[in-house]
């Protein structure tokens with residue numbers, strides 16, 4: 398195992414345009430979260446560090462989107478974008494409370510996908526060692542012909558298909574609280590992409606999938622790994638599961654690129670979910686992913702879910718600092734005034750939970766790990 402890069406060329410692929418749209422007035426996904434994050438990164442001095450640069454995202458072309466989505470679905474999204482209601486949109490998952498319709502939806506989603514493609518291209522071309530596109534990743538539930546769970550066009554699938562077409566093997570690690578079902582589906586029959594998703598079990602949370610038994614099909618058998626965890630899992634237990642599965646599988650797969658989805662809806666204050674991670678627990682995961690990435694030499698990172706504005710701003714600022722190997726101060730800088738009640742990057746530890754609940758969580762998660770050991774590890778000779 399090598400050490401982390403000393404001064405990795407680190408790209409933050411972001412433009413304020415990515416934080417300007419709103420899906421609907423009451424929608425829990427508030428893209429303004431990215432503007433708060435960006436302000437915090439700036440106030441922390443992170444954007445003026447020598448090895449951090451901020452290239453603008455490009456827009457994804459229709460041809461690129463259609464590598465992973467059916468033409469008639471893409472056309473419906475385009476029609477909605479230009480004029481509101483389109484006949485038959487319901488069968489494509491559009492016009493729901495999760496995926497409301499609005500003008501400009503095609504263009505803003507294509508820019509979001511483009512931000513992930515820009516990050517991928519910077520890394521695969523060697524212009525960056527690590528590139529972070531925080532607007533990406535939130536589309537991880539989008540299916541080839543269906544919008545789902547706030548996702549329209551699956552940027553991660555589109556970007557990784559392009560990498561595979563270029564002859565690269567990719568390990569995809571999804572640490573969002575929800576199962577990365579759309580990304581799993583996009584590569585389910587492929588042995589060129591290893592997908593690992595660690596999430597709150599579908600027994601309790603949308604999308605209701607992501608069980609250990611979903612291991613891939615055909616050539617892809619064994620290349621889809623799921624780590625479903627019990628609600629209220631805290632930092633220590635989450636990391637015990639991560640350590641048991643993620644590093645050994647990634648090292649055995651020997652990818653050319655590490656691609657990580659860094660959803661922060663695992664946070665204990667997140668309003669939609671039930672895992673109980675802190676920002677420091679999240680950042681420790683980013684550091685562990687960074688250690689794996691340094692061995693591989695190429696790291697693409699995208700954002701994901703995250704519905705508590707303070708947790709998003711702090712966690713993704715901490716993530717970019719970890720990527721760039723930059724030491725943040727403990728305290729949130731006084732210049733940052735976009736959000737109130739933020740004093741430190743790290744959280745106070747959450748209230749301890751009763752031993753009997755801890756035992757239940759432990760028992761559920763131990764079963765998950767035992768199942769992964771018997772179903773997936775033998776494929777990799779572990």
Ligand SMILES: [Zn+2]
Nearest residue numbers: 573575662702
């Ligand atoms: Zn999520």
